[in-house]
Amino acid sequence: MSWTEELTRARLHVVSGKGGTGKTTVAAALALALATGGRKVLLIEVEGRQGIAQLFDRPPLPYAEERIASAPGGGEVHALAIDAEAALLEYLAMFYNLGFAGRTLRKMGAVEFATTLAPGLRDVLLTGKVKECVNRTGPQGRHTYDAVVLDAPPTGRVVKFLDVTKAMADLAKVGPIKGQSEGVVRLLHSGDTAVHLVALLEEMPVRETLDAVAELDAADLRPGAVLVNRVRPPRLPARSVAAAAKGNVDDERLRAGLRAAGIDLDEDTLHGLVDETVEHAIRVRMEQSAKEKLAESDLPSIELPELTDGVDVAALYELAELLVAAGVR
Amino acid sequence: MNRLDIDPLIDDPATRVLVCCGSGGVGKTTTAAALALRAAERGRRTVVLTIDPARRLAQSLGLRELDNQPREVKVEGFEPKGELFAMMLDMRRTFDDMVLTHAGRDRADQILSNPFYQTISSSFSGTQEYMAMEKLGQLVAQGEWDLIIVDTPPSRSALDFLDAPQRLSTVLDGRFIRMLSAPARASGRGLLKLVGTGFNLFTKAVATVVGGQLLHDASTFVQAFDSMFGGFRERAQRTYELLRSPGTGFLVVAAAEPDALREASYFVERLSAEGMPLCGLVANRTHPVLAALPAPKALAAADDLERAGDAPLAAAVLRLHADRAAVADREKRLLARFTRAHPGVALVGVPALPADVHDIDGLREIGSRLAGE
Numbered sequence: 001m002s003w004t005e006e007l008t009r010a011r012l013h014v015v016s017g018k019g020g021t022g023k024t025t026v027a028a029a030l031a032l033a034l035a036t037g038g039r040k041v042l043l044i045e046v047e048g049r050q051g052i053a054q055l056f057d058r059p060p061l062p063y064a065e066e067r068i069a070s071a072p073g074g075g076e077v078h079a080l081a082i083d084a085e086a087a088l089l090e091y092l093a094m095f096y097n098l099g100f101a102g103r104t105l106r107k108m109g110a111v112e113f114a115t116t117l118a119p120g121l122r123d124v125l126l127t128g129k130v131k132e133c134v135n136r137t138g139p140q141g142r143h144t145y146d147a148v149v150l151d152a153p154p155t156g157r158v159v160k161f162l163d164v165t166k167a168m169a170d171l172a173k174v175g176p177i178k179g180q181s182e183g184v185v186r187l188l189h190s191g192d193t194a195v196h197l198v199a200l201l202e203e204m205p206v207r208e209t210l211d212a213v214a215e216l217d218a219a220d221l222r223p224g225a226v227l228v229n230r231v232r233p234p235r236l237p238a239r240s241v242a243a244a245a246k247g248n249v250d251d252e253r254l255r256a257g258l259r260a261a262g263i264d265l266d267e268d269t270l271h272g273l274v275d276e277t278v279e280h281a282i283r284v285r286m287e288q289s290a291k292e293k294l295a296e297s298d299l300p301s302i303e304l305p306e307l308t309d310g311v312d313v314a315a316l317y318e319l320a321e322l323l324v325a326a327g328v329r
Numbered sequence: 330m331n332r333l334d335i336d337p338l339i340d341d342p343a344t345r346v347l348v349c350c351g352s353g354g355v356g357k358t359t360t361a362a363a364l365a366l367r368a369a370e371r372g373r374r375t376v377v378l379t380i381d382p383a384r385r386l387a388q389s390l391g392l393r394e395l396d397n398q399p400r401e402v403k404v405e406g407f408e409p410k411g412e413l414f415a416m417m418l419d420m421r422r423t424f425d426d427m428v429l430t431h432a433g434r435d436r437a438d439q440i441l442s443n444p445f446y447q448t449i450s451s452s453f454s455g456t457q458e459y460m461a462m463e464k465l466g467q468l469v470a471q472g473e474w475d476l477i478i479v480d481t482p483p484s485r486s487a488l489d490f491l492d493a494p495q496r497l498s499t500v501l502d503g504r505f506i507r508m509l510s511a512p513a514r515a516s517g518r519g520l521l522k523l524v525g526t527g528f529n530l531f532t533k534a535v536a537t538v539v540g541g542q543l544l545h546d547a548s549t550f551v552q553a554f555d556s557m558f559g560g561f562r563e564r565a566q567r568t569y570e571l572l573r574s575p576g577t578g579f580l581v582v583a584a585a586e587p588d589a590l591r592e593a594s595y596f597v598e599r600l601s602a603e604g605m606p607l608c609g610l611v612a613n614r615t616h617p618v619l620a621a622l623p624a625p626k627a628l629a630a631a632d633d634l635e636r637a638g639d640a641p642l643a644a645a646v647l648r649l650h651a652d653r654a655a656v657a658d659r660e661k662r663l664l665a666r667f668t669r670a671h672p673g674v675a676l677v678g679v680p681a682l683p684a685d686v687h688d689i690d691g692l693r694e695i696g697s698r699l700a701g702e
Contacts, residue, residue: 018354019352019353019354020352020353020354020355020584020586020588020589021354051588054591154353202685203685204383204685232652233652235645235646235648235649235652236642236645236646236649237641237642237645240642240645249642249646250642253640253642253643254642254643254646256640256643257634257639257640257641257642257643257644257646258630258640258643258647260634260637260639260640260643261630261631261633261634261640261643261644261647262630262633263622263626263630263647265620265622268620269620269621269622270620271620272618272619272620272621273619273620273622273646273650275619275620276618276619276620276646276649276650276653277645277646277649278683279683280649280653280683282683282684283683283684286683286684286685308652308655308656308659309659310587310659311587
């Protein structure tokens with residue numbers, strides 16, 4: 001099962017995953033895929049890492065939306081790094097005239113103090129800015145962005161991050177931020193939002209993915225697709241995998257086969273190849289069981305290949321193409 | 330390349346504390362556990378402080394409950410020459426214990442039931458790092474172990490371990506909270522003159538945003554805490570000094586991936602700026618080739634075999650070897666780039682095990698790979 005009709009209707013695509021699974025890469029590729037065919041997509045990061053800038057090989061992003069890439073068919077991807085401090089000042093400026101004092105307070109660390117005093121406040125500010133981007137309309141009443149992709153915090157923290165209702169329990173019961181957060185809650189819990197999870201075919205990332213699905217369900221947030229990253233091709237014939245994983249590789253047959261190809265190896269090298277084969281087989285079996293586990297989530301799933309040359313801008317387009325081929329639009 | 334020799338490091342009686350740092354998902358906890366196991370088997374009385382171990386790893390060390398105290402690892406077939414203790418950090422409990430130890434019963438109750446304390450001690454970003462340092466300080470003070478190995482919290486950035494305690498103490502230092510909760514009393518001081526009415530507006534805005542009750546709770550908490558400890562800042566400073574004392578060493582753990590190595594670079598630079606001793610870089614889960622057969626030759630031969638349609642096993646083996654050689658090349662390139670930028674940093678590559686580790690044998694195997702066996 002790949003991309004669904006329901007996912008096509010989403011306008012906010014939240015991308016999470018265990019640390020080290022390639023969340024930012026997948027979010028960027030998803031933004032390019034969604035922009036393909038002439039759409040305008042905004043890619044947002046919220047953790048102050050400047051991961052998007054690094055990925056697209058550019059200087060750090062300011063707190064402003066900038067065009068960072070074109071997509072096939074006239075599409076464009078813009079990017080924004082949301083900074084909680086800037087968001088708080090921007091927000092306060094809407095209601096109070098802070099002017100020069102705002103900058104001074106920032107320098108003193110007062111803003112960081114306020115955003116850390118109430119742990120939920122930072123998340124409310126960040127998701128509030130995301131909502132503003134998703135809902136913003138141009139002069140003709142058309143949405144400024146056809147879709148917004150959010151490179152969200154990792155699975156361990158994502159539900160807390162998105163569960164604005166809980167965060168608000170700590171904060172003021174009245175006032176402008178209350179009204180704003182109600183809009184955020186509506187957006188995040190609606191069909192306009194899907195939370196995608198990036199996984200690897202390894203035990204821990206799979207378990208974290210399944211835990212995250214359960215947590216999202218419990219918080220009444222909608223899990224979108226599972227994006228399985230860095231999938232490596234199985235090389236051994238399926239029938240040989242089980243035996244090889246137990247260490248049984250027919251080295252005579254292997255030696256004969258290699259000879260047929262004109263390769264004559266000494267004992268050590270041949271044993272090295274056998275060891276590599278056993279490790280490969282163990283991994284293939286583990287990946288197979290990881291896939292079966294992931295299927296329990298009953299979510300649409302798309303596989304993306306391992307890129308041995310590393311991830312550069314060209315590789316992002318390659319991944320985006322694969323996503324489009326899997327039905328992403 | 331400067332090779333990191335693990336055995337002389339963990340055997341040296343002068344090595345008392347080893348801190349394993351690195352960004353999330355690189356295998357810090359497993360590395361810390363494997364090092365501790367090896368040190369114990371080589372004769373040292375060792376304790377490993379883990380922060381958030383995967384359940385099965387915790388079980389392999391016999392850590393079934395989170396009781397915040399070191400427990401001796403007693404597993405069948407594990408008879409080390411030294412001793413191995415392990416514990417999982419319970420940050421809430423560490424914080425509670427800290428309050429109970431330093432405050433009288435009544436005072437402690439007052440603090441523990443404060444709603445702001447409850448938020449800070451369970452969900453404040455930075456509390457985990459602060460409490461890990463606090464616990465490390467306690468373990469050192471107990472003086473019961475030859476070697477303490479510390480895992481660090483699973484934060485996005487390795488730097489958080491050094492920065493978060495300072496951040497927490499800044500927030501709890503009292504300056505802002507006192508000003509926000511009693512702006513009238515504080516007015517007239519230089520700071521307020523500087524920002525003038527802006528600050529009053531800010532106070533009002535913050536009170537609107539976070540609520541007056543929370544500010545009041547925070548203020549009560551900080552005042553109670555301040556008088557008890559002479560301030561968070563000094564306390565954080567003391568634990569920080571511990572990391573710079575002789576006998577402490579840092580091991581930076583990274584995967585052979587650009588992001589993890591970039592984080593490792595930042596961390597290495599930071600340690601040197603802070604005058605903290607770096608022992609070296611552990612390049613975790615590498616995939617060196619096990620057979621000396623050039624990849625292009627393997628691929629050409631695989632093509633031949635597949636065209637002829639025979640020897641499918643040999644063709645598959647040649648392809649998987651070429652895949653592995655490509656990965657190995659990339660990893661070597663990335664590590665060489667790191668070494669060029671940090672020529673003085675010793676490094677050891679730890680070849681990946683094909684499956685996840687969750688028993689003593691697996692940890693022992695990682696230990697011997699760490700030692701380059």
